[in-house]
Every structure is written in C-alpha cells, then in structure tokens.
Amino acid sequence: MSAVVSKPAAVETPALETAPPEGMIKATSVIALGNVSSRVLGLVREMILSALFGAGAAVDAFNLAIIVPRSLYDLLIGGHVNSALVPVLSEYAARKDRAALWDLVNALLTVVVIGLAILVLGLELLAPQVIGIVASDKATPDVIDRATSLLRITAPALMFLSLFAVLSGLLYALRRFTWPAFASTVFNGTIVLITLIFAHSLDITAAAVGWLVGAVVQLILQAPGLRDARLRLKLRGALAHPGVRKIGLLYVPVMASLALDVLVNRSFSYNLASSTGEGSISYMNWATTLIQFPQGLVAIAISVAILPTLSRQVSRTAEDGLLPFKNTLGQGLRLAIVLIIPASVGLFALAGPVVSLIFEHGKFYAADTAITALALRLYLLGLPFAAVDLLLVFAFYARQNTITPALIGLVSLVAYMVVAVVLLPWYSFFALMIADSVKHLVHTGVSAWLLRRGLNGYGNQRLGSTVLKTALAAAVMGVAAFGAALVLDYRLPANLFGRLITVGVGGGVGLLVFGLLAMWLKLDEWRWMINRLRQRLGV
Secondary structure (H helix, E strand, O other), rough: OOOOOOOOOOOOOOOOOOOOHHHHHHHHHHHHHHHHHHHHHHHHHHHHHHHHHOOOOHHHHHHHHHHHHHHHHHHHHOOOOHHHHHHHHHHOOOOOOOHHHHHHHHHHHHHHHHHHHHHHHHHOOOOHHHHHOOOOOOOOOOHHHHHHHHHHHOOOOHHHHHHHHHHOOOOOHHHOOEEEOOOOHHHHHHHHHHHHHHHHHOOOHHHHHHHHHHHHHHOOOOOOHHHOOOOOOOOOOOOHHHHHHHHHHHHHHHHHHHHHHHHHHHHHHHHHHOOOEEEHHHHHHHHHHHHHHHHHHHHHHHHHHHHHHHHHHOOOHHOOOHHHHHHHHHHHHHHHHHHHHHHHHHHHHHHHHHHHHHHOOOOOOOOHHHHHHHHHHHHHOOHHHHHHHHHHHHHHHHHHOOHHHHHHHHHHHHHHHHHHEEEEEEHOHHHHHHHHHHHHHHHHHHHHHHHHHHOOOOOOOOOOHHHHHHHHHHHHHHHHHHHHHHHHHHHOOOOHHHHHHHHHHHHHHHHHHHHHHHHHHHHHHHHHHHHHHHHHHOO
C-alpha cells in the first residue's frame, strides 16, 4: 500500500492538458447516460409515491423498510466495487489466461450466496427488532408495524443486489460498461411499473414488491454481457482464494468507514429525523433524490470512468513520474468543477419550481413543496464539495490507499454528528442538511490537502482559476435564473403547464447566461465541451 505522503523521485512541471482521452470520454458518456435515465426514473418513482401516498406513515414505513437492506448492501458489498473489486478483477482480466478470472469470480459468488443467505434469513426472523433499532422511539405504532411487514418483503433483495455488485464489477473490469451502467434504470423502472399496477390493491406494499422484483431484474440484465463467462459456485476453498483475500484486505478500511456510516450515521440521521415529526424522513428522501441527480450525472460518471486509467498510471509511476496521474486527475477535477458548480447554483435558484413541478401532485401540497425545497437548498450547499471529494477519494483508491479516506471519513462523521445535535433544537430536521454540507466540506478539505502532499502538488492544472471563473459565471447565472422563474411564477397559472414553462425558461436563461460568461471569461473547460459537442453534432 503506497503511503499518502510519498514524494516523487524528481520535481515535475506538468503542463495543462485540456482534452481528456477518447476512451475516458466514451466511458463517462455511457455511465452518465445510464445515471441520467436512472435518476429520471428515480424521480418518477418518488413522484408516484408522493402523489399516491403523500408525506405520511406509509412512505415513512417504506423508507424504513428499504434503508435496512440498502444499508447492509452498501456496507458489505456496494463499497467493494470501486475500492477493491474493480482493481483486483482488472488485474486478473489483464492476464491472457481467463481461467484465473473465472475462478476468482466463482469464489466471490459463493461467498456472497452463502453469507447473504444467512443474513437475509436473520432479517426475516428479526424484522421487528431491526425496525425498532432503525426507527425512533417516537415513531408511531402504525409506521413500525408497516415497516416490519415491508422489511420481510424487501430483505431478499439484498441477495440479488449483492450478486449484481459482483457481476457489475466483473463487467467494469472487462470494460463492458453498458449493462451495469443501465442496471439502475431497469431497477427504478420496475419499481415504477409494479407500484402503478398494484398500488390500488396492495397499497404501499406494491412499492416494496417492486423493489424486490427490480433487484432481480437488474441482475438478469447483466447476462448478455457475460455470455463468455464460465460462472458456477465454488464450494471448496472460496474464502482461501488469494484474490478474495486481497479484495478483503483492500476493503477492510473501506468497510470500517461504511460501518460507521451505515450503522451509526444513517441510524443517527433517521432517528433524529423521525423524532422531529411525521413526514420528516420523506422530506429528506425527496430532497436527497433530487440532489443525487447532478451527483450521479457528474461526479459518479467521471470518477468511475477515470478510475481504471488512474490505476494503470500508478503502476508506471517509477518510470514516468506522477505527470500522467496528475494530468488525468486534473482533467477529471476540472470537468467536474465546470459541471457541478453551475448545476448546484441553478438547482438552488430553481428549487421551489423544480420541487413543485416534480412532486406537487395528488396528496403532495404547497406546504410540502416549501419544506422539501428548503431541505434541497441546504443539501446543495455541500454538493460541489461532495462531487470533487469523490474524485479525490478515487485517486486514493487508485494508489491502493484505502486507509486514508476511511480516517478522513471518521473525522467528517464526527463533524456531521456534532453540528446536527447542536443545531437540532433551533432548526429541527433541517439541521441534518446543514450538517451534511459541513461533512462534505470537511472531507473535501482534508482529502485535497493530504493528496496534494502525496502528489507533491497538483501540477500546473489551474484548478483555482477554474473554480473562480466557474463560480463567478454560476453566481450571475443563478440570479438570472431565479429572476426569470420569479416573473414567470407570478404570471403563469399554478398548474403542470405553468410549472414546466417556469422551470424550462428559468433553466434555459440560466444556461445561456452561464455559457456566455464562460466564453467571455475564457473558461477553457467549457470551450472544450462546446467544441466536443459540435464535433459530435457535425456542426
């Protein structure tokens, strides 16, 4: 494992490279498109839940029922994919003899099937106790009872989600991005379809059934990408396989960090939220759904796309120095900055109209819109930091350093909990959004400082200039978008058509203003993206 503060053999003066490699762009585009479609269907899912069931006991119970298997998945399997699975599987995939790769994958599948079967059985038997731990003691008996019943439906999804994680990691290692990239789209689409069909007869249970079936369908979707794979359970020696052990060693620090998040942070957050009144958890989840849209489109897509390249460049450090690594990381950071800052500011300015357009239907009322929009704006304060931080964390992973991000996560978690507890009496559950933004700020600051020491600087990447120019253009854009939306909201009727026009025109004005200012400020990254778009369109 490389040390965080290791110095290169020679002092470098890397030059700025504006155009990322074509392979990175293609991978980013595929992953981003998958994320966009997934987020859209995720929004549709939340719109349906809000319209059919409103902000009350039913949706709170559903959220409690899915947070348990989702959290366990994130803890036990999900974090493996980028921190350990993809790097190790890529190492095996690079060999000429694929038999070793299939042997490792079969060992992983065996461990997942046996381990998760025991865990799912435990969730089924201990569902009341599990919900009792996650929910606040102030939660109503109706919420507790419904959540217990729904958990027994959603728990088996943990098995299928985990098997999907292993197979998607394999496909990424084989550079087959399409099938795993669109898996979440199928997952959310299945939930939407089943909820719409069975909501009348099954009530909120339809959403839980959709969650389970969606996990199965997204697993099956990976089959076309694995036509040449030789998969079967390896009942002997699975845990002793050297590849499994290597993945486990790499993942121990990540799992410790995730354990704090899943077992402490999420339970802490849901407990505090549920203690502030009915509907708080639903407002949090609706705001989180919106915040994940730009996060998935920008940060996740870029990070996943550059991870294999960064990992390969680390292995050539001795002969090439850190110049290629710095250039690739700089390209990813600049691209993320130019996209995430205006996205955050624009969504902040249009938070009210966006929430109203998406959610204000059926049993979701104007008062719910105001609360959700405020929660969204508070989350958005930390979004740019979260996006940049994800790339920094992946840079640590590429250097086979999983300990440092885990320790930074511990520091930021303490900051989150302290801020949340201190502010809760004054700001109710909104304190959790403020604390979340503080957490991302702390994590990004520490990560950037330590990585800078480890790389002996970021080189001539002009990151500061990119941030200042983008922030200035985005600030003017935000004022223009907010003003346009305010005028339209006053003049147009408060119906679906009026809201759609308000969001569309407000967003269009903001995008136009940002584009003009970016060109005037000579923002290189924006010019590069415009030129790339023109090439694609043949203009």
